[in-house]
Amino acid sequence: MAEQFNEINLQTLAFLAKCLADENRLRILLCVSRGKKSVSRIVEELKISQPLISHHLKELKRALLVNVERSGPFVYYELADERILSILEKLNELGDDLLKTRTSF
Amino acid sequence: MAEQFNEINLQTLAFLAKCLADENRLRILLCVSRGKKSVSRIVEELKISQPLISHHLKELKRALLVNVERSGPFVYYELADERILSILEKLNELGDDLLKTRTSF
DNA sequence: TGATCATATAAGCATACATTTATATACTAA
DNA sequence: TTAGTATATAAATGTATGCTTATATGATCA
Numbered sequence: 001m002a003e004q005f006n007e008i009n010l011q012t013l014a015f016l017a018k019c020l021a022d023e024n025r026l027r028i029l030l031c032v033s034r035g036k037k038s039v040s041r042i043v044e045e046l047k048i049s050q051p052l053i054s055h056h057l058k059e060l061k062r063a064l065l066v067n068v069e070r071s072g073p074f075v076y077y078e079l080a081d082e083r084i085l086s087i088l089e090k091l092n093e094l095g096d097d098l099l100k101t102r103t104s105f
Numbered sequence: 106m107a108e109q110f111n112e113i114n115l116q117t118l119a120f121l122a123k124c125l126a127d128e129n130r131l132r133i134l135l136c137v138s139r140g141k142k143s144v145s146r147i148v149e150e151l152k153i154s155q156p157l158i159s160h161h162l163k164e165l166k167r168a169l170l171v172n173v174e175r176s177g178p179f180v181y182y183e184l185a186d187e188r189i190l191s192i193l194e195k196l197n198e199l200g201d202d203l204l205k206t207r208t209s210f
Numbered sequence: 211t212g213a214t215c216a217t218a219t220a221a222g223c224a225t226a227c228a229t230t231t232a233t234a235t236a237c238t239a240a
Numbered sequence: 241t242t243a244g245t246a247t248a249t250a251a252a253t254g255t256a257t258g259c260t261t262a263t264a265t266g267a268t269c270a
Contacts, residue, residue, distance in 0.1 A: 008131075008135065008193070009197060012197065013125075013131055013193060013197050014126055014127055015200075016199070016200050017125040017126035017196065020122040021125075021126045022119055023118075026118055064204070065203075081199060081203065083195065083198075083199050084199065086195075087192060087195050087199065088113070088118060090188065090191075090192050090195070091121055091192055092112070092113050092114060092117065093188075094186060094189065095117040095118060095120075095121050097186070098186065099117070
């Protein structure tokens with residue numbers, strides 16, 4: 001289980017983790033995980049300014065975590081891979097358990 | 106699968122991800138995942154300066170990702186939870202696949 | 211107690227990053 | 241083409257963060 005860690009690409013890993021290390025980007029990821037959505041739709045749902053949403057979407061796209069599709073004046077974003085969700089689930093669960101076992105961060 | 110995401114703690118999640126978002130901290134995590142190790146041992150193996158190792162260990166400890174144990178003059182660190190490894194594995198695999206499918210970051 | 215080793219902390223610096231405000235680009239419809 | 245909507249980008253700013261150098265704390269042994 002631990003031996004196959006020779007294949008680990010630290011750079012890619014750190015890059016992806018960095019992309020997941022912002023609350024607003026996580027909100028956006030969870031938002032688009034519930035279906036393909038336009039930028040304005042995301043802005044509405046999350047109540048975050050449009051330039052900030054666009055900026056974070058650009059980062060998420062750079063990390064290949066979302067797919068983009070233009071349709072008329074709208075640009076739709078969707079989660080690139082369902083595994084992103086399950087990884088976030090697992091990380092969240094881990095965080096919960098760590099907090100339960102220990103006292104505090 | 107996507108519905109249980111009401112329970113998600115964005116703050117904790119972002120905090121943990123941030124801790125995983127640095128190459129040196131990842132190196133340290135992988136290093137101590139292969140057994141409990143003293144600071145000087147980690148310094149040797151990774152060839153990173155002692156203050157920098159200590160600094161990152163402090164962060165990892167703050168995130169509860171490592172457990173600490175003092176024994177005489179030595180301080181031993183170990184991975185706090187094996188799930189950390191499997192999450193890193195999954196994230197690494199995801200990164201690989203994303204890079205395969207698309208063209209580049 | 212003094213000396214030495216192991217580890218932690220502090221100060222300083224440079225860079226990265228999240229955010230806001232303002233503006234530009236792209237598309238559509240009249 | 242003009243007006244209006246949707247989205248992206250640029251500039252500016254404050255803050256966080258990784259790293260280095262220097263020093264402090266803590267433990268062991270003579």
